[in-house]
Amino acid sequence: MGATRPLPATATESRPARLPTGGAATAAGRVLAVLAAFGPAHPSLTLSEISRRSGLTLTTTHRLVGELRQWGGLERAPDGRYAIGLRLLELGALAPHGLQLRELALPYLDDLHQATRANVHLAVRDGSDGVYVEALRARGAVQVLSRLGGRWPLHATGTGQVLLAFADREVQDELLQAPLKRFTPDTITNVAELRRVLAEVRRTGVAIAENQLTPDALAVAVPVRGERDEVVAALGVTVQRGTVQSHALVPALAATARGISRALGAPSAKPEASNAIRASRTPRSSG
Amino acid sequence: MGATRPLPATATESRPARLPTGGAATAAGRVLAVLAAFGPAHPSLTLSEISRRSGLTLTTTHRLVGELRQWGGLERAPDGRYAIGLRLLELGALAPHGLQLRELALPYLDDLHQATRANVHLAVRDGSDGVYVEALRARGAVQVLSRLGGRWPLHATGTGQVLLAFADREVQDELLQAPLKRFTPDTITNVAELRRVLAEVRRTGVAIAENQLTPDALAVAVPVRGERDEVVAALGVTVQRGTVQSHALVPALAATARGISRALGAPSAKPEASNAIRASRTPRSSG
DNA sequence: CCCCGGGCTTCCACCCGGGGGAAGAGCCGT
DNA sequence: ACGGCTCTTCCCCCGGGTGGAAGCCCGGGG
Numbered sequence: 001m002g003a004t005r006p007l008p009a010t011a012t013e014s015r016p017a018r019l020p021t022g023g024a025a026t027a028a029g030r031v032l033a034v035l036a037a038f039g040p041a042h043p044s045l046t047l048s049e050i051s052r053r054s055g056l057t058l059t060t061t062h063r064l065v066g067e068l069r070q071w072g073g074l075e076r077a078p079d080g081r082y083a084i085g086l087r088l089l090e091l092g093a094l095a096p097h098g099l100q101l102r103e104l105a106l107p108y109l110d111d112l113h114q115a116t117r118a119n120v121h122l123a124v125r126d127g128s129d130g131v132y133v134e135a136l137r138a139r140g141a142v143q144v145l146s147r148l149g150g151r152w153p154l155h156a157t158g159t160g161q162v163l164l165a166f167a168d169r170e171v172q173d174e175l176l177q178a179p180l181k182r183f184t185p186d187t188i189t190n191v192a193e194l195r196r197v198l199a200e201v202r203r204t205g206v207a208i209a210e211n212q213l214t215p216d217a218l219a220v221a222v223p224v225r226g227e228r229d230e231v232v233a234a235l236g237v238t239v240q241r242g243t244v245q246s247h248a249l250v251p252a253l254a255a256t257a258r259g260i261s262r263a264l265g266a267p268s269a270k271p272e273a274s275n276a277i278r279a280s281r282t283p284r285s286s287g
Numbered sequence: 288m289g290a291t292r293p294l295p296a297t298a299t300e301s302r303p304a305r306l307p308t309g310g311a312a313t314a315a316g317r318v319l320a321v322l323a324a325f326g327p328a329h330p331s332l333t334l335s336e337i338s339r340r341s342g343l344t345l346t347t348t349h350r351l352v353g354e355l356r357q358w359g360g361l362e363r364a365p366d367g368r369y370a371i372g373l374r375l376l377e378l379g380a381l382a383p384h385g386l387q388l389r390e391l392a393l394p395y396l397d398d399l400h401q402a403t404r405a406n407v408h409l410a411v412r413d414g415s416d417g418v419y420v421e422a423l424r425a426r427g428a429v430q431v432l433s434r435l436g437g438r439w440p441l442h443a444t445g446t447g448q449v450l451l452a453f454a455d456r457e458v459q460d461e462l463l464q465a466p467l468k469r470f471t472p473d474t475i476t477n478v479a480e481l482r483r484v485l486a487e488v489r490r491t492g493v494a495i496a497e498n499q500l501t502p503d504a505l506a507v508a509v510p511v512r513g514e515r516d517e518v519v520a521a522l523g524v525t526v527q528r529g530t531v532q533s534h535a536l537v538p539a540l541a542a543t544a545r546g547i548s549r550a551l552g553a554p555s556a557k558p559e560a561s562n563a564i565r566a567s568r569t570p571r572s573s574g
Numbered sequence: 575c576c577c578c579g580g581g582c583t584t585c586c587a588c589c590c591g592g593g594g595g596a597a598g599a600g601c602c603g604t
Numbered sequence: 605a606c607g608g609c610t611c612t613t614c615c616c617c618c619g620g621g622t623g624g625a626a627g628c629c630c631g632g633g634g
Binding site: 314333 | 609610611612613620621
């Protein structure tokens with residue numbers, strides 16, 4: 001409604017160059033930037049912290065947080081700090097490759113957990129990361145790096161190596177271009193070596209990762225297949241290195257993965273297909 | 288392309304008329320309306336379905352869905368349908384009363400599950416609903432109504448009755464004002480009766496719900512306490528009615544709840560407090 | 575005491591990004 | 605071929621969002 005506007009501000013004027021983190025030029029992006037301020041390292045934040053981490057003005061943050069809170073996406077602790085609300089948990093549970101998959105797989109994972117007494121993971125791929133859709137921790141050996149919803153680069157975990165090995169070529173190339181982050185002295189950061197490992201995983205159908213993400217850890221993982229025999233997830237166990245031979249874990253792991261794959265409708269895991277492959281021990285049938 | 292259509296569709300036609308569902312006057316609200324279009328009954332939606340369910344224009348929906356997808360909050364299946372993405376699972380896992388609590392409680396729940404072979408639930412209160420933070424399903428008796436992230440009115444579940452019984456007065460009053468939804472012929476819908484039940488739950492520390500949410504189901508639940516002995520969650524098991532005496536489940540349930548409470552730092556669950564358990568504690572386990 | 579520096583909340587005028595109409599591209603079944 | 609459906613793109617106008625500023629409440633310190 002303002003009369004004539006002579007000149008739009010020229011580009012020479014530089015904006016304060018906000019948003020180092022959020023990159024939220026759009027309104028929807030600002031909402032997401034608020035949510036993205038939260039993470040495993042920052043599960044609860046004050047208003048100003050959200051503002052700083054999201055790169056938004058305090059005012060804007062205040063309003064957005066208010067709306068999110070009213071909606072149930074955020075909740076406010078008595079001390080005034082904000083945290084993720086149950087509404088988002090509820091939403092997240094609807095992820096088809098997430099908790100829906102988990103729902104189906106849990107009984108199998110439970111059996112595997114009971115049988116091996118190891119940390120059990122079910123992971124799916126999201127971009128260049130693996131996300132834990134379920135993580136059953138061993139009672140004694142606490143390994144804090146395995147949380148449901150946890151996210152790690154594919155090259156640094158057993159399940160991730162499986163997911164990467166069976167991913168599309170594009171996905172692999174993209175990940176192999178960027179530098180591979182190192183977590184331990186033994187983390188594979190050499191592209192050529194990683195390619196070799198992936199080929200081996202494809203050949204054997206098993207990934208064996210030692211000390212990749214955490215020292216003194218041994219991870220063994222196998223693929224889980226879906227309706228079209230595509231790899232939809234990876235099943236893995238992690239134990240303290242030296243306590244178990246990696247080979248000893250493979251049969252139970254393979255059997256469990258097969259059970260889940262069958263439940264998912266994978267052709268290669270159908271009962272009649274079991275003859276073609278070598279006799280594999282079936283998981284404990286329902287009793 | 289018939290030029291311009293001079294007449295807009297007449298209002299007499301039954302037009303969905305901007306669903307109040309979303310109630311999105313604000314930009315942030317529109318983003319949330321898109322997310323809210325998803326639910327247990329609608330885990331995957333087409334673009335137009337999202338548009339209709341959220342009450343947003345197709346154009347707006349299109350853009351918002353695009354942004355959400357780019358961010359990772361939504362993902363698109365090969366058939367073009369949209370579903371919740373892993374980013375939201377990741378976020379939801381950060382809910383302090385949600386999966387953080389779950390993380391700590393899972394080993395205990397697992398033991399209880401193994402011991403009782405029943406459906407095991409850990410629930411927290413969100414408004415007038417209980418939300419399942421964990422749900423371990425019994426192998427045989429599939430009870431589909433217990434999913435992680437599931438949300439049910441407090442009056443209709445065992446865990447809900449516990450949460451309601453120990454909730455603030457305001458919360459109780461608010462819930463007791465609205466009509467109580469009926470799920471089965473036995474669901475408590477009478478306010479006076481519910482009050483009586485709640486008083487009993489407070490007295491005994493145990494809720495016993497029969498056929499409240501699903502027919503032929505028996506649910507037994509007890510409170511889980513936090514740092515200041517406040518009730519932070521409810522632990523419950525559900526079995527087929529007639530298979531087990533409700534009393535038989537109480538000891539294991541109470542022991543498990545105590546373990547979780549202790550892990551949470553509840554004073555009343557500290558080792559030295561074990562002798563001085565307060566008043567009536569439902570000691571009778573023999574029947 | 576007042577001042578100060580945090581965090582949080584509210585208010586308001588400007589203005590830029592978002593909204594949605596409309597048109598077009600696919601893609602069915604008929 | 606048609607009509608009906610969904611999805612995608614384009615673009616102008618306007619209304620809601622943005623952020624500056626001021627007010628509020630705390631706790632600490634001079």
